[in-house]
Amino acid sequence: MIQFSSILKALNSLTISKSFLKLVALTITATSLTLFLIHPAPALEVQFTPSNPRLGDTIDLRVNSPSQPTVSFDGQVYPAFPRGTGLWQVLVPTTPLDAPGTKNLVINDRSTEKRIAVQLGNRDFATQRLWIPGSDEPPVDEYEFDRVDEFKALVTPERHWRGALLRPTSGDVTSVYGVRRYYNGVFAEDYYHRGVDYGAGTGTPVIAPAAGRISLVGRENQRFNIHGNTVGIDHGQGLLSIMLHLSRIDVKEGDFVQAGQVIGAVGATGAVTGPHLHWGLSVHGKAIDPVPWREGDFN
Numbered sequence: 001m002i003q004f005s006s007i008l009k010a011l012n013s014l015t016i017s018k019s020f021l022k023l024v025a026l027t028i029t030a031t032s033l034t035l036f037l038i039h040p041a042p043a044l045e046v047q048f049t050p051s052n053p054r055l056g057d058t059i060d061l062r063v064n065s066p067s068q069p070t071v072s073f074d075g076q077v078y079p080a081f082p083r084g085t086g087l088w089q090v091l092v093p094t095t096p097l098d099a100p101g102t103k104n105l106v107i108n109d110r111s112t113e114k115r116i117a118v119q120l121g122n123r124d125f126a127t128q129r130l131w132i133p134g135s136d137e138p139p140v141d142e143y144e145f146d147r148v149d150e151f152k153a154l155v156t157p158e159r160h161w162r163g164a165l166l167r168p169t170s171g172d173v174t175s176v177y178g179v180r181r182y183y184n185g186v187f188a189e190d191y192y193h194r195g196v197d198y199g200a201g202t203g204t205p206v207i208a209p210a211a212g213r214i215s216l217v218g219r220e221n222q223r224f225n226i227h228g229n230t231v232g233i234d235h236g237q238g239l240l241s242i243m244l245h246l247s248r249i250d251v252k253e254g255d256f257v258q259a260g261q262v263i264g265a266v267g268a269t270g271a272v273t274g275p276h277l278h279w280g281l282s283v284h285g286k287a288i289d290p291v292p293w294r295e296g297d298f299n
């Protein structure tokens with residue numbers, strides 16, 4: 001490394017004055033110090049999977065930052081949970097109701113703001129055409145929907161899931177996530193199948209796909225006319241399972257269940273045409289595709 005004094009010596013013979021060079025040296029030092037004070041923190045690093053998300057995917061964001069970052073996707077803020085020193089996880093739900101295209105991902109920590117344009121890809125969902133005779137809608141009791149909405153809003157701080165989620169029952173998948181519907185020929189803008197249906201027989205055990213707290217129990221004979229006998233499991237940090245149409249419920253609100261623990265049995269309660277389990281999985285209140293959670297690793 002060349003010492004500044006040796007440069008001064010070498011330049012001594014030139015016409016530039018020593019005091020001018022000293023001034024330049026001081027200015028350089030002061031500028032470097034100022035730059036160091038403005039940018040003392042390491043760069044904010046962001047990674048996310050899948051790198052090409054499609055409608056229904058959960059985007060798993062990892063942020064390296066010494067302080068808890070604020071993260072927004074498409075204008076909505078999502079919480080960051082610690083995953084070790086200086087590492088944070090943010091789960092961003094997407095659904096068939098989102099418009100595909102460029103979405104703004106904005107990450108802020110105390111010193112830096114990072115903006116990333118994420119391409120949310122389109123996806124073809126199967127459609128169903130239903131013909132319902134008569135024009136009168138059946139009367140809906142808001143009570144059960146209010147209870148379910150209250151459950152879906154839960155975001156508790158501790159994470160209970162570990163590794164891939166378990167298949168909640170046996171039987172073939174009879175309806176996949178995301179199916180759209182036409183009622184009497186009219187596309188239902190707000191409808192999509194918010195889960196996966198398994199066509200198992202009445203009485204087939206239903207297990208918890210991951211550990212969690214039982215945070216909702218609803219019964220057909222207590223005004224759960226559409227959902228039927230229902231169990232909601234809080235897996236923590238905004239991840240929730242809801243099991244519908246059960247014939248039997250083996251747990252009560254407040255219980256803590258382990259992954260694989262039986263919580264009830266398949267049935268045909270509520271508004272159904274036959275026995276099946278509907279398993280809905282949601283992240284921060286939005287029903288996302290459970291398949292990546294069955295296959296992937298969101299740890």
Ligand SMILES: [Zn+2]
Pocket residue numbers: 175193195196197277278279
């Ligand atoms: Zn279903």
